[in-house]
Amino acid sequence: MAGNREFFYRRLHSLLGVIPVGLFLVQHLVVNHFATKGEEAFNDAAHFMESLPFRIFLELFIIFLPLLFHAIYGLYIAFTAKNNTVKYSFFRNWMFMLQRVTGVITLIFVVWHVWETRIAAAFGAEVNYQMMENIFENPWMIAFYIVGVISAIFHFANGLWSFFVSWGITVTPRSQLISTYVTLGIFVALSIVGIRAIFAFV
Secondary structure (H helix, E strand, O other), rough: OOOHHHHHHHHHHHHHOOOHHHHHHHHHHHHHHHHHHHHHHHHHHHHHHHHOOOOOHHHHHHHHHHHHHHHHEEEEEEHHOOEEEEEEEEOOHHHHHHHHHHHHHHHHHHHHHHHHHHHHOOOOOOOOOOHHHHHHHOHHHHHHOOOOOOHHHHHHHHHHHHHHHHOOOOOOHHHHHHHHHOOOOHHHEEEEEEEHHHHHHO
């Protein structure tokens, strides 16, 4: 029974990391990228997301609760994992370790980002271009956001590779190699989007 429960939790953790949490990450990066077109474009995109019908329901059940489970169970996986990169320094062993490290970094970043934006909005602040511009007046926050965004994107892209394997989508060595290149491309493309968005506020 314990083994079946562990299998179920790991599958659910993997699924939620891609759908909906991973999709939300992509959507969030795309919205932020509107900042490269100027203040008005970003504010219009942000206000559009805020005006979606049933926004509170969507945020709670499609974003926060799945993210909460993924984060809590992910911490359990991270701190019970047996990393062996010193003895076996294979590429996938390093990816396994980095997946856990970036998961912890991403969790710290997300908690801080939610505190600075969504919690601040609950107390009356407006989430807009000016808010992000004020945050990035501090060069340390620019560095913090760069590390956080890159970690989140890596965690998603590498997690997508693991998702394909664990769900039986890529079962052959060739398909897994192709998946490696595809997810690497996703990581690079989304990283460019994320970094451009950050510097658009600077």
